[in-house]
Amino acid sequence: MFKLKVLLIALSVSFLALVGCSSEDSSTPAKEKEGLEIITSFSVLNDIISNVIGDRGTVSYIIPIGEEPHEYEPVPSDYRKVSDSDVFYVNGLDLEEWLESVVSNVTDTDIVSLSDGVTPIPLVGDDEADPHAWLSPKNVIIYVENLVADIVARDPDGEEIYRQNAEAYILELEELDAWIQEQVQLIPQEQRVIILSENAFKYFGKDYDFHTDGIWEINSLEEGTPQQFARLAEIIKERNVPAVFVETTVDKRYMETVSKEAGVSIAGEVYTDAVGKEGSGAETLIKMIMHNVNIFVEGLK
Structure with a gap:
Protein backbone atom coordinates (compact mmCIF):
# COMPACT_ATOMS: atom_id res chain seq x y z
CA MET A 1 0.00 0.00 0.00
CA TRP A 179 -33.30 -7.17 2.52
CA ILE A 180 -29.81 -8.65 2.99
CA GLN A 181 -30.87 -10.33 6.22
CA GLU A 182 -33.79 -11.96 4.37
CA GLN A 183 -31.59 -13.12 1.48
CA VAL A 184 -28.96 -14.59 3.77
CA GLN A 185 -31.56 -16.98 5.16
CA LEU A 186 -31.61 -18.69 1.74
CA ILE A 187 -28.04 -19.90 2.35
CA PRO A 188 -27.53 -22.82 4.78
CA GLN A 189 -25.53 -21.71 7.81
CA GLU A 190 -22.60 -24.03 7.06
CA GLN A 191 -22.31 -22.68 3.50
CA ARG A 192 -22.06 -19.01 4.42
CA VAL A 193 -18.44 -18.73 3.33
CA ILE A 194 -17.13 -15.97 1.05
CA ILE A 195 -13.79 -16.71 -0.59
CA LEU A 196 -12.12 -14.55 -3.21
CA SER A 197 -8.69 -13.11 -3.99
CA GLU A 198 -8.83 -10.22 -1.50
CA ASN A 199 -10.42 -10.89 1.87
CA ALA A 200 -12.52 -7.75 1.52
CA PHE A 201 -15.83 -8.82 3.08
CA LYS A 202 -14.82 -8.94 6.75
CA TYR A 203 -17.27 -6.19 7.81
CA PHE A 204 -20.04 -7.65 5.66
CA GLY A 205 -19.28 -11.10 7.08
CA LYS A 206 -19.39 -9.84 10.66
CA ASP A 207 -22.74 -8.12 10.15
CA TYR A 208 -24.41 -10.97 8.23
CA ASP A 209 -22.76 -14.05 9.74
CA PHE A 210 -20.39 -15.16 6.95
CA HIS A 211 -16.92 -16.62 7.26
CA THR A 212 -14.59 -14.85 4.85
CA ASP A 213 -11.15 -15.61 3.48
CA GLY A 214 -8.90 -14.74 0.57
CA ILE A 215 -5.64 -15.51 -1.16
CA TRP A 216 -4.30 -12.34 0.48
CA GLU A 217 -5.65 -9.91 3.06
CA ILE A 218 -5.53 -6.79 0.91
CA ASN A 219 -4.64 -6.16 -2.72
CA SER A 220 -1.51 -4.16 -1.93
CA LEU A 221 -0.12 -7.44 -0.50
CA GLU A 222 -0.98 -9.29 -3.70
CA GLU A 223 1.33 -12.24 -4.34
CA GLY A 224 -0.51 -15.33 -5.55
CA THR A 225 2.08 -17.88 -4.43
CA PRO A 226 1.61 -21.67 -4.66
CA GLN A 227 1.50 -21.75 -0.85
CA GLN A 228 -1.35 -19.23 -0.78
CA PHE A 229 -3.29 -21.16 -3.41
CA ALA A 230 -2.80 -24.43 -1.54
CA ARG A 231 -3.86 -22.95 1.81
CA LEU A 232 -7.09 -21.58 0.39
CA ALA A 233 -7.87 -24.74 -1.56
CA GLU A 234 -7.50 -26.75 1.64
CA ILE A 235 -9.92 -24.47 3.49
CA ILE A 236 -12.45 -24.81 0.65
CA LYS A 237 -12.26 -28.60 0.80
CA GLU A 238 -12.42 -28.77 4.60
CA ARG A 239 -15.48 -26.53 4.79
CA ASN A 240 -17.16 -27.99 1.69
CA VAL A 241 -17.48 -24.52 0.18
CA PRO A 242 -19.68 -24.89 -2.93
CA ALA A 243 -18.24 -21.96 -4.92
CA VAL A 244 -15.77 -19.08 -4.88
CA PHE A 245 -15.90 -15.56 -6.33
CA VAL A 246 -13.78 -13.05 -8.24
CA GLU A 247 -13.51 -9.27 -7.98
CA THR A 248 -14.14 -6.91 -10.85
CA THR A 249 -10.88 -5.06 -10.12
CA VAL A 250 -8.54 -8.04 -9.73
CA ASP A 251 -6.95 -10.40 -12.28
CA LYS A 252 -9.24 -13.45 -12.38
CA ARG A 253 -6.41 -15.92 -13.03
CA TYR A 254 -5.59 -16.09 -9.31
CA MET A 255 -9.01 -17.40 -8.34
CA GLU A 256 -9.13 -19.61 -11.42
CA THR A 257 -6.05 -21.36 -10.05
CA VAL A 258 -7.66 -21.76 -6.62
CA SER A 259 -10.92 -23.05 -8.08
CA LYS A 260 -9.08 -25.70 -10.08
CA GLU A 261 -7.02 -26.84 -7.10
CA ALA A 262 -10.12 -26.99 -4.87
CA GLY A 263 -12.40 -28.48 -7.52
CA VAL A 264 -15.14 -25.84 -7.18
CA SER A 265 -16.61 -23.34 -9.63
CA ILE A 266 -16.37 -19.55 -9.70
CA ALA A 267 -19.92 -18.36 -9.07
CA GLY A 268 -19.49 -14.84 -10.41
CA GLU A 269 -17.94 -11.40 -10.09
CA VAL A 270 -18.46 -9.10 -7.10
CA TYR A 271 -17.72 -5.41 -6.57
CA THR A 272 -15.43 -4.33 -3.76
CA ASP A 273 -13.30 -1.22 -4.39
CA ALA A 274 -15.46 0.62 -6.92
CA VAL A 275 -19.01 0.89 -8.16
CA GLY A 276 -19.79 -0.57 -11.57
CA LYS A 277 -19.41 1.29 -14.84
CA GLU A 278 -22.44 2.71 -16.62
CA GLY A 279 -24.70 -0.12 -17.81
CA SER A 280 -23.31 -2.67 -15.34
CA GLY A 281 -26.34 -2.61 -13.06
CA ALA A 282 -24.01 -1.78 -10.14
CA GLU A 283 -23.53 1.94 -10.74
CA THR A 284 -24.29 2.91 -7.13
CA LEU A 285 -23.22 1.57 -3.75
CA ILE A 286 -26.69 0.18 -3.06
CA LYS A 287 -26.87 -1.50 -6.46
CA MET A 288 -23.40 -2.99 -6.15
CA ILE A 289 -24.18 -4.42 -2.71
CA MET A 290 -27.42 -5.92 -4.02
CA HIS A 291 -25.50 -7.41 -6.94
CA ASN A 292 -22.95 -8.92 -4.54
CA VAL A 293 -25.64 -10.44 -2.32
CA ASN A 294 -27.44 -11.96 -5.31
CA ILE A 295 -24.17 -13.52 -6.50
CA PHE A 296 -23.44 -14.89 -3.03
CA VAL A 297 -26.93 -16.38 -2.69
CA GLU A 298 -26.88 -18.02 -6.12
CA GLY A 299 -23.40 -19.43 -5.57
CA LEU A 300 -23.83 -20.68 -2.01
CA LYS A 301 -27.47 -21.66 -1.44
Missing part, protein backbone atom coordinates in the same frame (compact mmCIF):
# COMPACT_ATOMS: atom_id res chain seq x y z
CA PHE A 2 2.88 2.31 0.76
CA LYS A 3 5.09 1.67 -2.30
CA LEU A 4 6.16 4.77 -4.23
CA LYS A 5 5.61 6.90 -1.13
CA VAL A 6 9.08 8.43 -1.28
CA LEU A 7 8.66 9.29 -4.97
CA LEU A 8 5.22 10.81 -4.38
CA ILE A 9 6.43 12.95 -1.51
CA ALA A 10 9.23 14.24 -3.69
CA LEU A 11 6.77 15.06 -6.46
CA SER A 12 4.53 16.86 -4.01
CA VAL A 13 7.19 19.51 -3.46
CA SER A 14 7.02 20.44 -7.13
CA PHE A 15 3.24 20.43 -7.14
CA LEU A 16 3.19 22.64 -4.05
CA ALA A 17 4.98 25.34 -5.99
CA LEU A 18 2.65 24.85 -8.96
CA VAL A 19 -0.51 25.05 -6.89
CA GLY A 20 0.74 27.95 -4.82
CA CYS A 21 1.77 30.05 -7.81
CA SER A 22 -1.46 29.50 -9.69
CA SER A 23 -3.49 30.53 -6.65
CA GLU A 24 -1.51 33.72 -6.13
CA ASP A 25 -1.55 34.70 -9.82
CA SER A 26 -5.31 34.61 -10.12
CA SER A 27 -6.57 38.11 -10.89
CA THR A 28 -10.25 37.19 -11.21
CA PRO A 29 -12.28 37.93 -8.07
CA ALA A 30 -13.79 34.83 -6.47
CA LYS A 31 -17.47 34.60 -7.27
CA GLU A 32 -20.05 33.70 -4.68
CA LYS A 33 -21.21 30.12 -4.93
CA GLU A 34 -23.99 28.12 -3.38
CA GLY A 35 -22.98 24.86 -1.79
CA LEU A 36 -19.57 23.23 -1.60
CA GLU A 37 -17.08 21.92 -4.11
CA ILE A 38 -16.09 18.50 -2.82
CA ILE A 39 -13.43 16.01 -3.83
CA THR A 40 -13.22 12.44 -2.57
CA SER A 41 -10.88 9.56 -3.11
CA PHE A 42 -12.88 6.89 -4.96
CA SER A 43 -16.21 6.17 -6.63
CA VAL A 44 -17.97 4.52 -3.69
CA LEU A 45 -17.53 7.60 -1.49
CA ASN A 46 -18.53 9.77 -4.44
CA ASP A 47 -21.88 7.98 -4.57
CA ILE A 48 -22.48 8.26 -0.82
CA ILE A 49 -21.65 11.97 -0.80
CA SER A 50 -23.73 12.67 -3.92
CA ASN A 51 -26.81 11.21 -2.24
CA VAL A 52 -26.46 13.70 0.61
CA ILE A 53 -25.40 16.77 -1.38
CA GLY A 54 -28.02 16.42 -4.09
CA ASP A 55 -28.01 19.48 -6.34
CA ARG A 56 -26.39 21.71 -3.77
CA GLY A 57 -22.67 21.73 -4.57
CA THR A 58 -20.56 19.37 -6.65
CA VAL A 59 -18.60 16.22 -5.91
CA SER A 60 -15.95 14.36 -7.90
CA TYR A 61 -13.44 11.61 -7.17
CA ILE A 62 -9.78 10.91 -7.88
CA ILE A 63 -9.28 7.16 -8.35
CA PRO A 64 -10.80 5.95 -11.65
CA ILE A 65 -13.21 3.01 -11.64
CA GLY A 66 -11.21 -0.14 -12.29
CA GLU A 67 -8.06 0.99 -10.48
CA GLU A 68 -7.02 -0.16 -7.02
CA PRO A 69 -7.50 2.43 -4.24
CA HIS A 70 -4.75 0.65 -2.30
CA GLU A 71 -2.14 1.26 -5.00
CA TYR A 72 -3.28 4.27 -7.01
CA GLU A 73 -0.51 6.67 -8.08
CA PRO A 74 -1.69 10.32 -8.10
CA VAL A 75 -1.05 12.57 -11.10
CA PRO A 76 -0.58 16.38 -11.03
CA SER A 77 -4.22 17.07 -11.89
CA ASP A 78 -5.30 15.17 -8.75
CA TYR A 79 -3.51 17.70 -6.54
CA ARG A 80 -5.13 20.54 -8.43
CA LYS A 81 -8.58 19.00 -7.83
CA VAL A 82 -7.93 18.73 -4.10
CA SER A 83 -6.50 22.24 -3.89
CA ASP A 84 -9.51 23.72 -5.68
CA SER A 85 -12.01 21.97 -3.41
CA ASP A 86 -13.52 23.01 -0.10
CA VAL A 87 -12.92 19.61 1.51
CA PHE A 88 -11.32 16.27 0.67
CA TYR A 89 -13.35 13.34 2.05
CA VAL A 90 -11.53 10.03 2.46
CA ASN A 91 -12.49 6.59 3.70
CA GLY A 92 -9.85 6.38 6.41
CA LEU A 93 -9.01 3.04 8.05
CA ASP A 94 -5.56 3.29 6.39
CA LEU A 95 -6.95 3.08 2.84
CA GLU A 96 -5.60 6.41 1.60
CA GLU A 97 -2.92 7.04 4.24
CA TRP A 98 -0.15 7.46 1.66
CA LEU A 99 -2.33 9.73 -0.49
CA GLU A 100 -3.32 11.86 2.50
CA SER A 101 0.31 12.41 3.51
CA VAL A 102 1.25 13.60 0.03
CA VAL A 103 -1.83 15.78 -0.46
CA SER A 104 -1.25 17.50 2.88
CA ASN A 105 2.10 18.69 1.52
CA VAL A 106 0.57 20.50 -1.46
CA THR A 107 -2.64 22.04 -0.15
CA ASP A 108 -4.31 23.18 3.05
CA THR A 109 -7.68 21.71 1.99
CA ASP A 110 -9.20 19.88 4.96
CA ILE A 111 -8.96 16.09 4.81
CA VAL A 112 -11.88 14.40 6.59
CA SER A 113 -12.33 10.67 7.23
CA LEU A 114 -15.89 9.35 6.89
CA SER A 115 -15.29 6.03 8.68
CA ASP A 116 -14.71 7.53 12.14
CA GLY A 117 -16.79 5.55 14.61
CA VAL A 118 -16.66 2.28 12.66
CA THR A 119 -15.23 -0.51 14.80
CA PRO A 120 -12.11 -1.50 12.85
CA ILE A 121 -11.36 -5.11 11.97
CA PRO A 122 -7.60 -5.70 11.76
CA LEU A 123 -5.85 -7.33 8.84
CA VAL A 124 -4.54 -10.78 9.75
CA GLY A 125 -0.89 -10.51 10.74
CA ASP A 126 -0.88 -6.71 10.52
CA ASP A 127 -1.52 -3.75 12.79
CA GLU A 128 -3.50 -1.93 10.09
CA ALA A 129 -7.28 -2.01 9.84
CA ASP A 130 -9.16 -3.58 6.98
CA PRO A 131 -10.53 -0.55 5.09
CA HIS A 132 -13.59 -2.16 3.40
CA ALA A 133 -16.19 -0.97 5.91
CA TRP A 134 -18.38 0.43 3.10
CA LEU A 135 -19.33 -3.08 1.98
CA SER A 136 -21.81 -3.32 4.87
CA PRO A 137 -24.79 -0.92 4.89
CA LYS A 138 -24.67 -0.65 8.68
CA ASN A 139 -21.29 1.07 8.39
CA VAL A 140 -22.39 3.27 5.49
CA ILE A 141 -24.97 4.82 7.82
CA ILE A 142 -22.06 5.87 10.05
CA TYR A 143 -20.34 7.38 7.01
CA VAL A 144 -23.48 9.39 6.22
CA GLU A 145 -23.83 10.65 9.78
CA ASN A 146 -20.18 11.77 9.79
CA LEU A 147 -20.65 13.46 6.44
CA VAL A 148 -23.74 15.38 7.56
CA ALA A 149 -22.06 16.60 10.75
CA ASP A 150 -19.09 17.94 8.80
CA ILE A 151 -20.90 19.34 5.79
CA VAL A 152 -23.51 21.22 7.83
CA ALA A 153 -20.70 22.90 9.75
CA ARG A 154 -19.14 24.01 6.45
CA ASP A 155 -22.36 25.11 4.79
CA PRO A 156 -25.02 25.93 7.40
CA ASP A 157 -27.30 27.44 4.76
CA GLY A 158 -27.68 24.00 3.19
CA GLU A 159 -28.47 22.18 6.43
CA GLU A 160 -32.12 21.46 5.66
CA ILE A 161 -31.26 20.00 2.24
CA TYR A 162 -28.41 17.88 3.59
CA ARG A 163 -30.42 16.50 6.48
CA GLN A 164 -33.45 15.69 4.32
CA ASN A 165 -31.29 13.93 1.73
CA ALA A 166 -29.37 12.04 4.40
CA GLU A 167 -32.59 10.90 6.10
CA ALA A 168 -33.93 9.54 2.81
CA TYR A 169 -30.64 7.81 2.00
CA ILE A 170 -30.35 6.25 5.45
CA LEU A 171 -33.87 4.87 5.03
CA GLU A 172 -32.72 3.21 1.78
CA LEU A 173 -29.69 1.76 3.58
CA GLU A 174 -31.89 0.41 6.39
CA GLU A 175 -34.17 -1.21 3.82
CA LEU A 176 -31.10 -2.69 2.12
CA ASP A 177 -29.91 -4.09 5.45
CA ALA A 178 -33.30 -5.75 6.05
